[in-house]
Amino acid sequence: MILNKIVEALNGRSDLVGWTVRHLASQGAQVYAVPEQIESQRLVNVERYKIDVLRQTSDANGKQAVGSGDVTLLPGEDIDTAIEKAVLTAGLVANPVYTLPAPSALPEVLLVDTDLQKDPSTVVKDMVEHIRAVASENRGVHLTATECFGEIHTTHLINSHGIDAEQESTQIHVEFVLHGQRGESDVETFTEMDRRCVGDLNLEDEIEQRARHTLDLFETTTPPSWQGPVVLRNEVLAMFMAGDTLHGGVLQTLGSAASKYAKTSPWEIGKSVFRGDVKGDPLTVWANRCIPFGTNSNRFDEEGLSAQRVALIRENELVAFAANQRYANYLDLPATGAFGGVELPPGPMEAAALITEPYVEIIQFSWFNPDLITGDFATEIRLGYLVQNGVRKPFRGGQLVGNYLDALADVRWSAETGFFGNYLGPHVARFNDLKIVG
Amino acid sequence: MTDLKLPPAMAGLRPALGEIVTQGHEQAPYFAVLLSSKHGLIITIDNREERVIERPPSAGTVLSAFDGQTIYERAVSGFDRGEVQKTARELVRGRSFAKYTPPAEYESQRSGDFAPSMQIDPADLSIREKLDRCRELHGRIKGRDPRIVNVQVRYIEAGEHAVFASHSADLAQRLQRLNLFVLVIVAGEDGQVQYDWRSKSGGAGWEVLNFTDEEIQSLVDSAVALLGAERIEPGEYQLIAAPGVSGTICHESFGHGVETDMFLKQRARAAHFIDRTVGSPLVSIFDDPSQPGGFGSYFFDDEGRLAAPTQIVEEGVFRRGITDLYSATALHIPRSANGRRQDYSRKAYARMSNTYFGAGTSSLDEMLAQVEHGIYLDKWSSGMEDPQGWGIQVTCHYGHEIKGGRITDRVFAPIGISGYVPDVLQSITAVGREWRLEAGNCGKGHKEIVPVASGGPHLLLKARLG
Numbered sequence: 001m002i003l004n005k006i007v008e009a010l011n012g013r014s015d016l017v018g019w020t021v022r023h024l025a026s027q028g029a030q031v032y033a034v035p036e037q038i039e040s041q042r043l044v045n046v047e048r049y050k051i052d053v054l055r056q057t058s059d060a061n062g063k064q065a066v067g068s069g070d071v072t073l074l075p076g077e078d079i080d081t082a083i084e085k086a087v088l089t090a091g092l093v094a095n096p097v098y099t100l101p102a103p104s105a106l107p108e109v110l111l112v113d114t115d116l117q118k119d120p121s122t123v124v125k126d127m128v129e130h131i132r133a134v135a136s137e138n139r140g141v142h143l144t145a146t147e148c149f150g151e152i153h154t155t156h157l158i159n160s161h162g163i164d165a166e167q168e169s170t171q172i173h174v175e176f177v178l179h180g181q182r183g184e185s186d187v188e189t190f191t192e193m194d195r196r197c198v199g200d201l202n203l204e205d206e207i208e209q210r211a212r213h214t215l216d217l218f219e220t221t222t223p224p225s226w227q228g229p230v231v232l233r234n235e236v237l238a239m240f241m242a243g244d245t246l247h248g249g250v251l252q253t254l255g256s257a258a259s260k261y262a263k264t265s266p267w268e269i270g271k272s273v274f275r276g277d278v279k280g281d282p283l284t285v286w287a288n289r290c291i292p293f294g295t296n297s298n299r300f301d302e303e304g305l306s307a308q309r310v311a312l313i314r315e316n317e318l319v320a321f322a323a324n325q326r327y328a329n330y331l332d333l334p335a336t337g338a339f340g341g342v343e344l345p346p347g348p349m350e351a352a353a354l355i356t357e358p359y360v361e362i363i364q365f366s367w368f369n370p371d372l373i374t375g376d377f378a379t380e381i382r383l384g385y386l387v388q389n390g391v392r393k394p395f396r397g398g399q400l401v402g403n404y405l406d407a408l409a410d411v412r413w414s415a416e417t418g419f420f421g422n423y424l425g426p427h428v429a430r431f432n433d434l435k436i437v438g
Numbered sequence: 439m440t441d442l443k444l445p446p447a448m449a450g451l452r453p454a455l456g457e458i459v460t461q462g463h464e465q466a467p468y469f470a471v472l473l474s475s476k477h478g479l480i481i482t483i484d485n486r487e488e489r490v491i492e493r494p495p496s497a498g499t500v501l502s503a504f505d506g507q508t509i510y511e512r513a514v515s516g517f518d519r520g521e522v523q524k525t526a527r528e529l530v531r532g533r534s535f536a537k538y539t540p541p542a543e544y545e546s547q548r549s550g551d552f553a554p555s556m557q558i559d560p561a562d563l564s565i566r567e568k569l570d571r572c573r574e575l576h577g578r579i580k581g582r583d584p585r586i587v588n589v590q591v592r593y594i595e596a597g598e599h600a601v602f603a604s605h606s607a608d609l610a611q612r613l614q615r616l617n618l619f620v621l622v623i624v625a626g627e628d629g630q631v632q633y634d635w636r637s638k639s640g641g642a643g644w645e646v647l648n649f650t651d652e653e654i655q656s657l658v659d660s661a662v663a664l665l666g667a668e669r670i671e672p673g674e675y676q677l678i679a680a681p682g683v684s685g686t687i688c689h690e691s692f693g694h695g696v697e698t699d700m701f702l703k704q705r706a707r708a709a710h711f712i713d714r715t716v717g718s719p720l721v722s723i724f725d726d727p728s729q730p731g732g733f734g735s736y737f738f739d740d741e742g743r744l745a746a747p748t749q750i751v752e753e754g755v756f757r758r759g760i761t762d763l764y765s766a767t768a769l770h771i772p773r774s775a776n777g778r779r780q781d782y783s784r785k786a787y788a789r790m791s792n793t794y795f796g797a798g799t800s801s802l803d804e805m806l807a808q809v810e811h812g813i814y815l816d817k818w819s820s821g822m823e824d825p826q827g828w829g830i831q832v833t834c835h836y837g838h839e840i841k842g843g844r845i846t847d848r849v850f851a852p853i854g855i856s857g858y859v860p861d862v863l864q865s866i867t868a869v870g871r872e873w874r875l876e877a878g879n880c881g882k883g884h885k886e887i888v889p890v891a892s893g894g895p896h897l898l899l900k901a902r903l904g
Contacts (some may be wrong), residue, residue: 030785032785034702034703034768035702035703035704037507037508038507038508039508039509039764040508040509040510040511040764040785041508041509041510041511042510042511042512042513042785043511043512043513044512044513044783045513045514045515046496046498046515046783047515047516048495048515068489068490068491069490069491070491070492071492072492072494072495074447074497074515074516075515075516075518076447076516076518077447088565089490089565092490092565092566092569093488093489093490093569094488095487095488095489096487144703144704144705145703145705173885175883177703177704177705179704179705179826181704184710186704186707186710186826187826187827188704188705188826188827190705190883192883192884217827225672244884245884245885246881246884246885246887247820261486261487262484262486262588262590262623263587263588263623263625263631264588264623264631264633265631266625266629266630266631366822366824366829366831367820367822367831367884369820369822369833371819371852373623373631373632373633374631374632374852376669376851376852377852378833378852378853378854378904379831379833379854380822380824380829380830380831380854380856382824382827382829396827396829397829397856397857397858398856398904399672399831399854399856399902399904401669401672401854401904437672437673437902437904
């Protein structure tokens with residue numbers, strides 16, 4: 001086995017103070033559909049070995065330091081040449097000393113959809129057909145594009161401190177576009193979802209709801225100028241709280257030990273994460289890698305640190321930073337590992353009590369991408385509703401402007417919760433004082 | 439003979455592609471093989487640590503067969519001859535492709551090996567030399583102001599090799615993209631953290647990565663100035679967009695909006711506007727993967743189409759979109775060289791390369807003189823497309839007040855530009871003559887990331903800011 005040969009070669013090096021090797025393999029199926037036909041069907045296999053080495057070096061003052069280097073090896077490539085490259089790189093840099101994680105008990109975390117694991121091609125094709133069938137039942141809209149990916153990922157991690165761990169997970173990505181046309185007027189909604197388990201997609205409800213939103217786009221007016229309650233729910237609330245894969249999120253950035261070490265996070269353990277008074281419900285957040293079928297869940301992370309549910313913020317005060325081994329050593333903190341998903345406790349009020357008029361509900365942003373350091377945002381609204389006097393009036397355009405942390409300092413959370421891949425928590429939030437500029 | 443520096447395994451497989459293509463072509467009239475290798479290096483230096491890490495590499499083979507309705511693909515890791523031959527046989531086995539005849543346009547014979555022109559090829563520098571250059575730059579910045587709490591220098595080197603083979607094409611290319619990014623983080627007395635950045639980049643060698651002392655001081659000054667930034671009073675403003683901001687407007691409006699796979703999916707309003715006016719007569723928009731030194735440049739796309747410029751908008755009139763193989767076939771429209779993949783594990787879509795507004799004739803001073811009260815948008819930070827709704831979202835890291843034809847010290851951050859694309863483009867009343875491209879990474883929605891450049895000249899226009 002290649003992995004054994006790599007481990008043997010790494011054990012044979014006397015110039016390393018530590019190493020980690022991961023065998024990463026994935027196989028998956030992808031189906032892309034356009035209005036009348038299947039555009040593309042793909043089967044994809046990926047396999048590689050990621051090697052990280054740690055070497056003792058010294059800094060400019062002769063003080064003991066460490067350097068790290070990494071290399072990726074594809075099957076068939078020369079092991080010794082690759083390791084030598086990583087070791088040479090490690091010898092070039094001198095950083096404060098840190099260690100690698102030691103073995104610890106790994107929790108059982110639900111990560112695998114067993115149907116997908118057995119036959120990704122069939123599951124993905126079935127998902128596409130299911131989306132087509134459900135969409136066709138919604139009058140006034142039609143499905144113009146669908147993309148479905150189903151993947152199985154396996155990781156086998158071994159390090160020089162004795163970790164030898166394996167995990168398997170499945171991953172699903174679904175996108176679909178619902179289009180409506182009346183005369184010369186075209187409207188659409190675009191939906192994308194990531195989950196580990198097909199059962200968590202709830203496609204019927206999602207498509208029905210998106211069909212309604214699509215039709216409402218025909219009725220939109222210009223955006224209101226508004227300062228007051230703004231309601232977010234479900235997927236859009238999940239994106240607000242947990243960010244996205246492209247951009248990340250404010251909580252993950254400011255709550256990371258790496259940001260603290262780089263002095264980009266002003267947060268201090270034991271102090272409020274807010275810069276002013278908290279007018280809404282107190283904020284409690286867990287960084288949780290144990291959420292069943294969470295898209296950021298795992299049994300162990302890239303370093304081999306076991307999954308945890310870390311209390312990050314409790315009642316507005318920072319309790320811990322999410323720290324990998326390196327920054328945990330640097331800041332003398334417990335090593336928690338990768339951030340994982342965002343979890344919030346249920347709020348004190350029923351959702352129905354949070355949607356009292358008047359309020360604005362935002363259904364979709366163009367892209368909610370707050371500044372990850374300052375938290376400031378100015379983001380265009382694709383679809384929103386102004387709800388007052390018993391009328392729910394759709395609008396599009398305008399921007400929601402404000403600051404992420406100020407928004408969280410004045411919000412009420414619903415008692416009902418939901419799971420949205422990378423977010424587990426209240427499924428309705430009422431931000432009491434946000435501004436929309438028309 | 440062009441020295442492509444192909445990875446050995448890729449170079450080893452290339453001679454066998456003729457046979458693999460011939461066998462595949464017996465079953466499928468359109469059969470192609472793409473060998474793709476992406477690799478690179480990231481060096482990060484800040485006040486507290488240094489890192490040299492490999493840029494996550496990918497290397498694999500894509501086998502494609504098209505029956506005129508569906509593109510069937512298999513993507514496998516690496517370049518093992520036996521594995522690729524086996525996968526090629528599996529791909530076409532049991533499928534009927536006979537009824538499809540590819541258009542003659544796709545069958546034109548083309549061959550060549552291509553590599554960019556570089557004065558200082560990063561392949562000729564050791565990692566130590568690159569690290570030392572980054573350290574030297576970091577040293578020039580870190581002590582310039584007591585409010586600086588950290589300075590990060592990040593060097594990103596992205597190398598790419600591709601071989602494309604079909605019965606009419608035998609192409610190979612090496613691409614090299616470099617980006618040197620400097621981030622200055624400052625803190626105010628109240629603990630407020632702000633930051634600004636500059637980057638140098640190109641599809642070129644180290645010769646494009648030099649920072650002058652003036653540029654460095656300007657960066658430090660702007661980061662410090664952000665500690666006093668205000669939120670802008672929302673409303674419609676006369677504004678001047680710096681070239682990078684112009685490029686982002688271009689990218690999000692008539693870049694994404696004219697990717698013809700979006701036409702096929704009925705996602706692009708531009709499909710109904712061919713040969714119709716969509717902007718001021720001062721507006722011309724291009725996509726050009728053959729732009730020398732462009733961050734989004736290449737010699738041929740991932741579907742073997744040789745790079746050439748496309749004029750998208752001509753003097754305010756929308757002329758044509760940018761295409762991939764599938765959408766061009768389905769829509770019966772001419773190809774352009776814009777079929778791009780994130781990597782071998784993903785399909786090709788119609789994607790931008792270097793997308794920009796054409797230059798005009800005005801100087802910046804002439805444009806400023808036309809603004810009594812407005813905003814100079816210095817720097818973009820992100821954008822998002824809306825090809826169907828033609829809404830626009832461009833977020834700027836900051837902008838400055840223009841008063842009486844002069845840029846003042848009053849700074850606003852962040853600033854969001856929003857509006858309806860044709861209204862924004864119609865409002866352009868002056869186009870600058872200074873022109874440049876800026877590097878970026880572009881997603882299709884929130885995935886399928888490819889390197890691109892966007893740019894243009896300064897633009898004088900009206901839009902809503904918030």
